Amino acid sequence: MTAEPAMTAVGTGIPQAEFPEETIPAFEGTPYPKMPPSKPPVVEGDATVTTNSYGLPEGTGYNSSVAFMVSNPNKDLAIQDLQYRVTLKSGDRTLVTSDGEDRVDIPPGLTRLVVFTSNEVPVNKKPNTATVRVYPTQDIYVMPEMVPEQSQWKVSNEEVQCTEGLVQCELIGDITWTGKDPQSGLVVDALVRAGSGASGPILAAGSGGASTEQVAQGDTVPFTVTLIGFEQPKDEGGAVPPKGPTKVEVYVESSVASP
Numbered sequence: 001m002t003a004e005p006a007m008t009a010v011g012t013g014i015p016q017a018e019f020p021e022e023t024i025p026a027f028e029g030t031p032y033p034k035m036p037p038s039k040p041p042v043v044e045g046d047a048t049v050t051t052n053s054y055g056l057p058e059g060t061g062y063n064s065s066v067a068f069m070v071s072n073p074n075k076d077l078a079i080q081d082l083q084y085r086v087t088l089k090s091g092d093r094t095l096v097t098s099d100g101e102d103r104v105d106i107p108p109g110l111t112r113l114v115v116f117t118s119n120e121v122p123v124n125k126k127p128n129t130a131t132v133r134v135y136p137t138q139d140i141y142v143m144p145e146m147v148p149e150q151s152q153w154k155v156s157n158e159e160v161q162c163t164e165g166l167v168q169c170e171l172i173g174d175i176t177w178t179g180k181d182p183q184s185g186l187v188v189d190a191l192v193r194a195g196s197g198a199s200g201p202i203l204a205a206g207s208g209g210a211s212t213e214q215v216a217q218g219d220t221v222p223f224t225v226t227l228i229g230f231e232q233p234k235d236e237g238g239a240v241p242p243k244g245p246t247k248v249e250v251y252v253e254s255s256v257a258s259p
Contacts (some may be wrong), residue, residue, distance in 0.1 A: 036076050070104065072108060084134045096122075113189050155173060169239050171224070
């Protein structure tokens with residue numbers, strides 16, 4: 001079999017691994033079906049950085065979010081526990097690099113939103129760009145039923161709330177699980193774009209979740225996401241909601257609950 005060219009992580013120039021067809025050993029005399037050949041995940045386009053500032057005795061601190069899209073090109077395989085590393089920069093200067101322990105799941109053939117947040121940049125250094133590198137290993141490729149389809153989550157009642165004087169706003173809403181298997185470990189990534197289209201500039205982004213430990217088919221639970229971004233009329237002052245139309249995008253990640 002001829003391997004396709006290796007993928008490259010955005011901003012790194014370093015080729016990513018591509019794995020051939022995997023032979024899975026037999027278990028109690030019954031062979032598992034072979035896993036199909038796997039293609040590595042791809043970070044699509046550039047990451048977007050949004051910030052809010054706050055006052056410190058020694059200067060100005062910044063909360064930062066990095067929103068990016070990552071795709072799973074495999075139609076017959078899901079991706080589970082893909083590790084990634086984010087580097088926040090100001091111009092050419094590196095401000096902070098994550099430890100690479102953050103992980104995401106991606107259903108087969110899907111491009112999904114991921115939001116990374118940080119409050120660890122140096123004082124008085126505002127980040128404006130970021131790079132993302134993913135770390136595919138052979139054990140991240142799993143059968144499709146291991147990672148729930150995003151279409152099985154229904155999002156409703158989204159509302160952006162900005163409290164006077166607070167440097168960050170919140171996105172609240174409801175999520176309903178329509179799939180069969182109970183779910184746990186709910187994580188909600190979200191962003192807000194200017195305008196009503198899917199290509200408007202990103203104004204704010206964040207990550208949050210639902211306090212409910214487990215949901216069953218038909219359950220609706222509330223979620224809250226802390227949004228980083230939006231304008232602050234005064235430096236280090238409270239954030240205000242944008243004027244004009246906006247579009248909210250939400251991605252819900254979950255895992256099949258243990259029996």
